[in-house]
Amino acid sequence: MSASSISKSGTWTSFLKSLASFNGDLSKLSAPPFILSPVSLSEYPRYWADHQEVFVEPSLIDNENYKQRCSCDKNVESPEMARMLAVIKWFICTMRSQYASRTEKQGNEKKPLNPFLGELFVGKWSNKDDPSLGETILLTEQVSHHPPITGYSILNDKHNIRFHGYNHLKTSISKTLTLNVKQYGHAMLHIRDDDETYLITLPPLHIEGILAASPYAELEGRTFIQSSTGLLCSIDYSGKGYFSGKKNTFKARIFKDPKQVDDKTKATYTINGQWSKQSTIVKHDPKLGDSEPKLFFDAELPKVCELYVKPIEEQHPLESRKAWKDVADAIIAGDMSLISKHKTALEEKQRAMRKEEESEGRVWQTRWFNCVNYDLEESASSSEDGSSMIGPTEEDQYLALAKAFNLSTKNVPSGTLAHEKHHKKADLTSLHWRFVRENWDNDKDIIA
Numbered sequence: 001m002s003a004s005s006i007s008k009s010g011t012w013t014s015f016l017k018s019l020a021s022f023n024g025d026l027s028k029l030s031a032p033p034f035i036l037s038p039v040s041l042s043e044y045p046r047y048w049a050d051h052q053e054v055f056v057e058p059s060l061i062d063n064e065n066y067k068q069r070c071s072c073d074k075n076v077e078s079p080e081m082a083r084m085l086a087v088i089k090w091f092i093c094t095m096r097s098q099y100a101s102r103t104e105k106q107g108n109e110k111k112p113l114n115p116f117l118g119e120l121f122v123g124k125w126s127n128k129d130d131p132s133l134g135e136t137i138l139l140t141e142q143v144s145h146h147p148p149i150t151g152y153s154i155l156n157d158k159h160n161i162r163f164h165g166y167n168h169l170k171t172s173i174s175k176t177l178t179l180n181v182k183q184y185g186h187a188m189l190h191i192r193d194d195d196e197t198y199l200i201t202l203p204p205l206h207i208e209g210i211l212a213a214s215p216y217a218e219l220e221g222r223t224f225i226q227s228s229t230g231l232l233c234s235i236d237y238s239g240k241g242y243f244s245g246k247k248n249t250f251k252a253r254i255f256k257d258p259k260q261v262d263d264k265t266k267a268t269y270t271i272n273g274q275w276s277k278q279s280t281i282v283k284h285d286p287k288l289g290d291s292e293p294k295l296f297f298d299a300e301l302p303k304v305c306e307l308y309v310k311p312i313e314e315q316h317p318l319e320s321r322k323a324w325k326d327v328a329d330a331i332i333a334g335d336m337s338l339i340s341k342h343k344t345a346l347e348e349k350q351r352a353m354r355k356e357e358e359s360e361g362r363v364w365q366t367r368w369f370n371c372v373n374y375d376l377e378e379s380a381s382s383s384e385d386g387s388s389m390i391g392p393t394e395e396d397q398y399l400a401l402a403k404a405f406n407l408s409t410k411n412v413p414s415g416t417l418a419h420e421k422h423h424k425k426a427d428l429t430s431l432h433w434r435f436v437r438e439n440w441d442n443d444k445d446i447i448a
């Protein structure tokens with residue numbers, strides 16, 4: 001059925017009517033089968049690293065090879081700048097995976113399964129066709145169901161790459177049936193033995209085309225990449241119909257002094273283009289002026305690496321594809337009554353578990369992630385009573401990196417700066433989820 005015929009069908013028009021009472025809770029929406037994805041949102045962090053070569057590259061740049069490895073500027077001034085450029089290339093590369101790959105593959109966005117509390121997703125890129133990359137492991141955990149929060153960790157021990165983050169979504173529907181998505185949370189990329197760290201914020205997005213039954217994502221707003229080397233990259237997004245006219249447009253600027261982030265004349269490089277296609281880079285030299293634009297990245301070139309996920313029979317009951325199998329099969333079969341039967345069964349099991357915990361005065365214990373309260377003083381790496389609420393550990397670089405560019409460390413939309421209105425709201429908490437590597441290392445029940 002084409003999108004245009006779907007958009008005129010009875011099921012879609014009644015779905016659109018149901019959107020009028022959408023209250024932001026995606027789990028309450030019963031969308032028609034053809035718009036449901038058999039994939040859980042807990043699998044989406046895979047998009048941070050499904051181009052393994054690009055993901056590993058920043059870790060391969062050192063004091064000897066930085067000029068020759070920096071394909072967009074052979075005269076790059078330092079290894080730190082070369083690594084920042086490689087991190088930006090990786091970040092832009094993930095944008096296409098995160099926000100355009102499903103539409104490219106299946107024609108439009110679909111509604112992913114809503115992860116249950118404690119849902120796990122484990123995968124690995126073995127990189128057999130390029131062993132020099134080493135093996136990368138993907139771990140995700142639904143650390144909260146209300147509100148929905150997914151923790152994720154991507155580890156490549158061969159190159160000492162640790163990428164951890166969490167994602168919390170707040171959604172709303174506009175009068176024109178555009179789904180507005182604010183992302184809360186952030187990610188931290190740690191590379192090299194001296195633990196060079198990059199704090200990465202997440203862009204707001206909106207889903208257009210719902211009226212026409214062919215929804216697709218477009219980014220907006222601004223994200224930041226703050227390096228522990230002092231370098232800062234700020235990226236602005238816009239789409240079709242904005243000043244640029246092209247979909248998936250971005251403009252990135254690199255600053256040596258994060259405090260100058262709003263003075264574009266102080267940028268060392270400006271990168272322009274589409275995060276789903278090509279982008280070019282200009283170097284601003286105080287003496288030589290601006291360089292000619294040069295190709296920075298072509299997002300359609302790097303190949304997607306196969307993620308290995310254990311067969312369902314080898315999975316733990318909390319692992320996503322095992323837990324959702326009956327629902328996923330019913331969605332693939334397009335059988336609405338079977339979908340709601342199996343979905344209801346899973347939801348009732350969850351409700352029963354929450355009731356039992358409540359009657360026993362217990363709360364669900366998260367497995368690989370801790371919730372850190374950044375309003376608390378520095379504390380040891382684990383709390384005495386085993387609760388998951390602790391203060392930051394001394395090696396935690398989050399506060400220092402946030403301070404460098406005045407990022408709010410409160411629970412506000414990702415990328416909010418401390419002088420912006422969201423940060424001024426009263427009673428804001430500063431709770432952020434952190435991966436605990438030893439919990440994964442000591443986990444005897446789950447293997448990658």
Ligand SMILES: CCC(=O)OC[C@H](C)CC[C@H]1O[C@H]2C[C@H]3[C@@H]4CC=C5C[C@@H](O)CC[C@]5(C)[C@H]4CC[C@]3(C)[C@H]2[C@@H]1C
Nearest residue numbers: 026029035044098099109110111112167179181207215
């Ligand atoms: C409320 C209206 C509704 O359900 O409409 C259903 C429509 C088919 C489309 C809505 C769904 O579109 C999906 C796109 C999903 C985002 C895609 C990429 C990412 C990046 C990743 O790093 C974090 C998750 C995120 C933000 C996904 C969140 C969920 C989105 C918006 C799905 C929508 C429910």
